[in-house]
Amino acid sequence: MAGHAKAPKKGPRAQRTERNLGGGRNATGAGRLVGFIERLERLASEIDELKNDVKEVKAEAKAEGFDLKTIAALLKLRQLTDDERREREALLDLYKAAIGMLDGTPLGDAARRRFDGGKEPGDGDSGGDEDDGADDGVPRDGDLSAQPAAEEALAAARERGAADARAGVRVLQNPFTAGDPRRAAWDEGWCREKGSDGMDLPPAWRRRPSGNDKGDSGGAEAGA
Amino acid sequence: MAGHAKAPKKGPRAQRTERNLGGGRNATGAGRLVGFIERLERLASEIDELKNDVKEVKAEAKAEGFDLKTIAALLKLRQLTDDERREREALLDLYKAAIGMLDGTPLGDAARRRFDGGKEPGDGDSGGDEDDGADDGVPRDGDLSAQPAAEEALAAARERGAADARAGVRVLQNPFTAGDPRRAAWDEGWCREKGSDGMDLPPAWRRRPSGNDKGDSGGAEAGA
Amino acid sequence: MAGHAKAPKKGPRAQRTERNLGGGRNATGAGRLVGFIERLERLASEIDELKNDVKEVKAEAKAEGFDLKTIAALLKLRQLTDDERREREALLDLYKAAIGMLDGTPLGDAARRRFDGGKEPGDGDSGGDEDDGADDGVPRDGDLSAQPAAEEALAAARERGAADARAGVRVLQNPFTAGDPRRAAWDEGWCREKGSDGMDLPPAWRRRPSGNDKGDSGGAEAGA
Amino acid sequence: MAGHAKAPKKGPRAQRTERNLGGGRNATGAGRLVGFIERLERLASEIDELKNDVKEVKAEAKAEGFDLKTIAALLKLRQLTDDERREREALLDLYKAAIGMLDGTPLGDAARRRFDGGKEPGDGDSGGDEDDGADDGVPRDGDLSAQPAAEEALAAARERGAADARAGVRVLQNPFTAGDPRRAAWDEGWCREKGSDGMDLPPAWRRRPSGNDKGDSGGAEAGA
DNA sequence: AATGCTCCAGCTGAGC
DNA sequence: GCTCAGCTGGAGCATT
Numbered sequence: 027m028a029g030h031a032k033a034p035k036k037g038p039r040a041q042r043t044e045r046n047l048g049g050g051r052n053a054t055g056a057g058r059l060v061g062f063i064e065r066l067e068r069l070a071s072e073i074d075e076l077k078n079d080v081k082e083v084k085a086e087a088k089a090e091g092f093d094l095k096t097i098a099a100l101l102k103l104r105q106l107t108d109d110e111r112r113e114r115e116a117l118l119d120l121y122k123a124a125i126g127m128l129d130g131t132p133l134g135d136a137a138r139r140r141f142d143g144g145k146e147p148g149d150g151d152s153g154g155d156e157d158d159g160a161d162d163g164v165p166r167d168g169d170l171s172a173q174p175a176a177e178e179a180l181a182a183a184r185e186r187g188a189a190d191a192r193a194g195v196r197v198l199q200n201p202f203t204a205g206d207p208r209r210a211a212w213d214e215g216w217c218r219e220k221g222s223d224g225m226d227l228p229p230a231w232r233r234r235p236s237g238n239d240k241g242d243s244g245g246a247e248a249g250a
Numbered sequence: 251m252a253g254h255a256k257a258p259k260k261g262p263r264a265q266r267t268e269r270n271l272g273g274g275r276n277a278t279g280a281g282r283l284v285g286f287i288e289r290l291e292r293l294a295s296e297i298d299e300l301k302n303d304v305k306e307v308k309a310e311a312k313a314e315g316f317d318l319k320t321i322a323a324l325l326k327l328r329q330l331t332d333d334e335r336r337e338r339e340a341l342l343d344l345y346k347a348a349i350g351m352l353d354g355t356p357l358g359d360a361a362r363r364r365f366d367g368g369k370e371p372g373d374g375d376s377g378g379d380e381d382d383g384a385d386d387g388v389p390r391d392g393d394l395s396a397q398p399a400a401e402e403a404l405a406a407a408r409e410r411g412a413a414d415a416r417a418g419v420r421v422l423q424n425p426f427t428a429g430d431p432r433r434a435a436w437d438e439g440w441c442r443e444k445g446s447d448g449m450d451l452p453p454a455w456r457r458r459p460s461g462n463d464k465g466d467s468g469g470a471e472a473g474a
Numbered sequence: 475m476a477g478h479a480k481a482p483k484k485g486p487r488a489q490r491t492e493r494n495l496g497g498g499r500n501a502t503g504a505g506r507l508v509g510f511i512e513r514l515e516r517l518a519s520e521i522d523e524l525k526n527d528v529k530e531v532k533a534e535a536k537a538e539g540f541d542l543k544t545i546a547a548l549l550k551l552r553q554l555t556d557d558e559r560r561e562r563e564a565l566l567d568l569y570k571a572a573i574g575m576l577d578g579t580p581l582g583d584a585a586r587r588r589f590d591g592g593k594e595p596g597d598g599d600s601g602g603d604e605d606d607g608a609d610d611g612v613p614r615d616g617d618l619s620a621q622p623a624a625e626e627a628l629a630a631a632r633e634r635g636a637a638d639a640r641a642g643v644r645v646l647q648n649p650f651t652a653g654d655p656r657r658a659a660w661d662e663g664w665c666r667e668k669g670s671d672g673m674d675l676p677p678a679w680r681r682r683p684s685g686n687d688k689g690d691s692g693g694a695e696a697g698a
Numbered sequence: 699m700a701g702h703a704k705a706p707k708k709g710p711r712a713q714r715t716e717r718n719l720g721g722g723r724n725a726t727g728a729g730r731l732v733g734f735i736e737r738l739e740r741l742a743s744e745i746d747e748l749k750n751d752v753k754e755v756k757a758e759a760k761a762e763g764f765d766l767k768t769i770a771a772l773l774k775l776r777q778l779t780d781d782e783r784r785e786r787e788a789l790l791d792l793y794k795a796a797i798g799m800l801d802g803t804p805l806g807d808a809a810r811r812r813f814d815g816g817k818e819p820g821d822g823d824s825g826g827d828e829d830d831g832a833d834d835g836v837p838r839d840g841d842l843s844a845q846p847a848a849e850e851a852l853a854a855a856r857e858r859g860a861a862d863a864r865a866g867v868r869v870l871q872n873p874f875t876a877g878d879p880r881r882a883a884w885d886e887g888w889c890r891e892k893g894s895d896g897m898d899l900p901p902a903w904r905r906r907p908s909g910n911d912k913g914d915s916g917g918a919e920a921g922a
Numbered sequence: 923a924a925t926g927c928t929c930c931a932g933c934t935g936a937g938c
Numbered sequence: 939g940c941t942c943a944g945c946t947g948g949a950g951c952a953t954t
Contacts (some may be wrong), residue, residue, distance in 0.1 A: 053317075055893030055903055056572035062759045063573065066752065066773060075747045077949085078393035080741050087734045094950095096341045097731075101738060103351070113458055115355075117320045119456065123441035124504035125511065131339070131358045132434040133441075138421045138827075141444070141454050159283040163463070197362045204428030220365070221727030230365050231344065231727055234337055280796035282543075286535045287797065290528065290549060297524045297551055304517050305944085311510045318943080320505075326516060347619055348728035349735065445503030455651030532926085542926080544789045552799070561906055563803070565768045568903065575775070579787075580882040581869065581889075582803045587894070589869045589902050627722075645810045649761035652876030656803040665795035668813070677793065678813050683784055748933085766933095770947090927952080937954080 091227035116140040135205065183208035187215025315451035336360040359429065406434035411439025539675035560584040583653065631656035635663025711763070737878035789813040855880035859887025 088094055103111060119137035122128050143225070183202065190212070197216055202209035221231060312318055327335060343361035346352050407426065414423070414436070421440055426433035445455060480550070527555060536542055551559060565586035570576050631650065638660070645664055648655035760766055775783060791809035794800050855874065862871070862884070869888055874881035893903060 029783050054890070055334045055899050056890045058762060059764060059893075060573050062764065062769065063772060063776075065755050066464070066769070067776070069755065070746055070773070074743055076741055076745045076748070078739060080745075082952090083734060083741065084735050088776060092728060092731060092734065093341055096338070096345050097734065099338075099342055099349070100345055100349070100735060101742070103346075104735075104739070108353075114320070114323075117317055117455075117457065118323055120441055121320050121507060122322055122327075123495060124445050125324070125508050125895075126442075127324070127436050128438050129332070129433045130431055130434055131360060131721070132424070132428070132436040134355045138424075141421045173390065197357065197365045200362075200428075204356070204424075204433065206421070207354055209428065210352045210354055213290065213357040214347045214350055214352050217344055218350075218728045221348050227727050231341075233341065233898070235868075239334060278666070279675050280666045282538060283540060283793060284797050285529060286540065286545065286629075287552070289531050289615040290545070293524055293528050293531065297521055297528075300517055300521045300524070301944095304514065304521075307510060307513050307517065308943085312597060312943095314506060316507060316510065317532070321510065321514070323614070325513060325518070328511070330514070345731060349732050442502070445507075451503050525908070529927090536926095541789055544786070544793050547786075547790055548793055548799070556801075561769075562768070565765055565903075565905065566771055568889055569768050569772055570775075571886045572893050573772070574886055574890075575727070575772070576882045576886050577780075578874070578879055578882055579806045579808060586804060586869045586872075625751040632838075645805065645813045646877070648804070648810075648876075652804070652872075652881065653870070655802055657876065658800045658802055661805040662795045662798055662800050665792055666798075669796050679789075681789065774947095923954100925953085928952105929950085930948090932945105932947090935943095937942085938940090 029030075091232050092229075093233040112136040112140070132204070135207075138205075178213040181207060183211035184215035187212035187217075188219040189215075191216040191219035315456050317455075317457040320457075336364070340364040356428070359431075359434075362429070403432060404435040407435035408439035411436035411441075412443040413439075414441035415440040487593050507546075541681040544681075560588070564588040580652070583655075586653075627656060628652035628659040635660035635665075636667040637663075639664040639667035649688035757890075763904050765903075766906040768905075784808040784812070801868075804876070852881060852883040855883035856887035859884035860891040861887075862889040863891035 084094055084097075087097060106114075113136075115134050116137040116139075119128070119133050120141070123133060123137075159235065187200075195216075197213070200209055200212050200216075202212055307422050308318055308321075311321060330338075339358050340361040340363075343352070349356060374443075385435070411424075420442075421437070423438050424433055426436055444452060494504075508692055530544075531579040532542055535545060563582050564587075567576070567581050568589070571581060635648075643664075645661070646663075648660050650660055670677060724844070730896075756766055779784075785808075788811075791805050793897075794815070795809075796807060830832060845898050852914040859872075869885070870879055872884050872888075874884055892900060
């Protein structure tokens with residue numbers, strides 16, 4: 027099912043180069059040219075066999091309800107080094123923050139770590155951080171570095187996320203605070219679980235029809 | 251300084267069409283063709299004047315230390331409706347979670363809201379969410395919907411972020427919990443403040459040299 | 475008529491950067507960033523106004539029966555120097571000849587001149603050119619250089635082409651031999667004349683519906 | 699030699715999807731997603747192995763002095779049906795003629811045939827074709843259809859071209875008139891022969907350094 | 923089903 | 939010499 031070309035209807039390659047190869051003229055300029063061209067055409071045809079296969083896979087995925095654009099984004103993400111990805115995310119978050127585009131979504135952990143990378147962990151409270159009104163007594167982001175992200179803890183969190191999902195807990199109820207790596211792990215578990223309901227994809231995995239009229243229904247109706 | 255073309259050295263457009271326009275032959279096929287071509291070339295030349303201007307602006311930005319690639323990303327983001335942007339982020343986060351690529355960064359708020367959109371806010375505890383071990387007493391994500399994102403509250407948070415930044419507080423010390431919209435606002439204030447230090451850009455805004463050796467320093471050392 | 479945008483339905487640019495410009499903070503990193511972004515977006519929007527105009531012109535041309543793809547090719551050709559264009563044509567002809575793809579269409583004049591550039595015009599007969607069977611007494615390509623392409627001669631030929639076209643002469647009856655620059659000029663006149671028939675485009679200017687079945691109806695039925 | 703990758707230095711694909719495949723969860727949304735992603739990545743990696751091979755071949759060709767851009771053009775040409783190619787050339791020639799861009803190079807045979815296709819061959823002389831001054835007695839283009847392009851005649855012409863080339867005849871001395879299919883065949887023979895001189899490519903096959911200053915050294919100094 | 927548009931990625935030329 | 943921005947060509951997608 028995966029290795030069969032289908033000859034994308036294109037024109038008749040390999041038309042009439044054969045007679046030019048005649049004799050032992052391969053050392054000739056013309057002969058060598060023909061050689062190159064044929065090698066290139068052969069490679070090209072192999073390539074677009076594979077491209078056809080890609081198309082088939084995509085069609086299949088689409089038929090199951092996945093969003094192709096998102097999958098493409100994923101693939102691009104995956105071929106980045108983790109470091110590169112973090113670097114980009116951090117920079118993007120910083121720039122977004124600077125122009126007030128964060129709207130609602132806080133800085134990613136990558137950005138947080140980046141901007142704090144050079145500092146030593148002890149001097150955090152220097153300055154005026156009396157932490158007055160928000161919610162004291164709660165572990166802050168600073169603890170992020172304190173939790174070594176033990177793989178077993180993460181696995182446990184993931185498992186709990188799955189269990190919670192099964193139990194009907196909503197995503198918003200993630201029990202871990204910001205900055206805790208288990209927060210992400212719980213999310214992973216929850217999401218993976220939610221994707222497995224029945225035979226076909228739950229609607230959350232599908233792309234919304236688009237809502238062609240754009241409402242700018244931003245959470246922060248600020249600028250206007 | 252911004253509207254002056256510089257004639258990108260390209261070839262001699264408008265070579266010898268003039269004589270064809272002779273007479274009143276504009277009703278002719280040939281005449282009309284020439285007309286179209288000239289209009290198109292004129293538009294094209296105006297377009298690449300503007301492209302030149304773009305180049306200049308980019309060069310200037312780069313000279314000040316900004317990362318062009320990130321700026322490009324920003325621009326692309328900004329020409330999306332807020333809804334569209336949220337939709338994509340949500341979907342991407344979901345897919346990432348499903349294949350375990352979240353590593354460390356939790357689901358964005360957009361994703362959280364999306365998957366919870368249909369539910370009514372009151373039934374959060376349905377199921378087994380006894381909230382056993384994590385960190386009780388702390389406002390959860392569920393409160394996210396409870397806080398109507400009053401613009402003045404956000405502005406205050408932003409201001410506090412800026413003040414904290416001035417006072418030496420680190421980003422990691424963001425006093426607001428996950429799910430609280432003020433968390434993002436505080437980040438915005440902090441970041442904007444940090445960008446204003448001296449004459450030139452703080453190093454955090456510049457792109458890291460690259461780190462050519464790929465470390466895969468992922469939080470989850472799994473696959474390797 | 476050329477500067478009216480029509481707002482290509484894209485998203486709401488310029489969302490909420492205004493507040494960030496507040497105060498005299500323009501010297502700030504964030505402020506400068508916003509400045510760059512706004513300049514870039516403004517330029518971008520101007521650019522796609524122009525792109526819209528291009529679209530309109532193309533639509534108009536298509537409506538009159540012209541083939542857009544051909545027009546695009548023309549535009550690309552026209553932004554090449556004459557020298558560059560000749561260089562490319564010559565090289566392409568040479569390569570085509572070498573692999574036997576000329577089929578039917580002889581080397582262009584550009585190619586001929588290129589390969590003969592270094593030689594002095596007098597020694598043409600050196601070697602075995604006894605010209606045995608073909609068609610003696612006829613002016614050869616060699617004369618190409620002998621005719622200095624006087625502009626008035628070309629104009630005359632063009633005029634004669636137009637006259638002949640009006641008189642019902644077919645293209646195939648071009649009275650000038652290969653290598654004579656007037657041959658092309660006559661063609662020009664003939665074609666331009668033929669395009670002027672009535673109100674709308676003669677069918678020869680339109681693209682043929684496609685001929686979906688590929689016949690390889692080559693003049694040289696060789697390779698097959 | 700065609701299947702050896704060389705791992706184009708890209709990032710660490712296939713990072714940590716394995717654990718997600720655990721259990722028999724393949725029916726799950728998440729599991730299927732992982733499956734698709736892995737298939738796509740596998741195909742992608744095969745594709746860029748081939749692309750690497752292409753790059754190698756091109757590098758080799760370039761090292762021997764061939765012009766890559768011309769080769770690319772050839773490849774594109776070759777994946778067109780003969781009919782399509784002819785159609786495009788004809789249309790392009792017609793449009794060029796109409797706006798006076800033919801300069802020097804006459805209409806290709808394809809164009810000539812196209813515009814004469816519908817007509818019956820007998821009525822050519824209708825009108826004023828007294829053929830007054832040019833060069834009577836010489837076979838005209840009209841004979842083009844009269845010569846059935848017998849393959850053996852073409853082969854002979856090709857052979858003669860090669861022989862003439864060996865004998866020192868210049869390209870300009872092509873003994874066949876315009877419209878005679880043997881003209882192209884002779885060119886083919888001549889060019890192929892010329893390409894075979896010594897070990898390396900004759901300079902005519904290389905790309906001219908470009909002549910950065912544009913001279914518009916056109917044969918027809920017309921419009922200017 | 924055909925076609926025009928848009929995006930993306932590879933290739934090319936410059937600049938440090 | 940390497941990197942990086944610009945550009946060109948192709949492929950997918952939406953549209954009619």
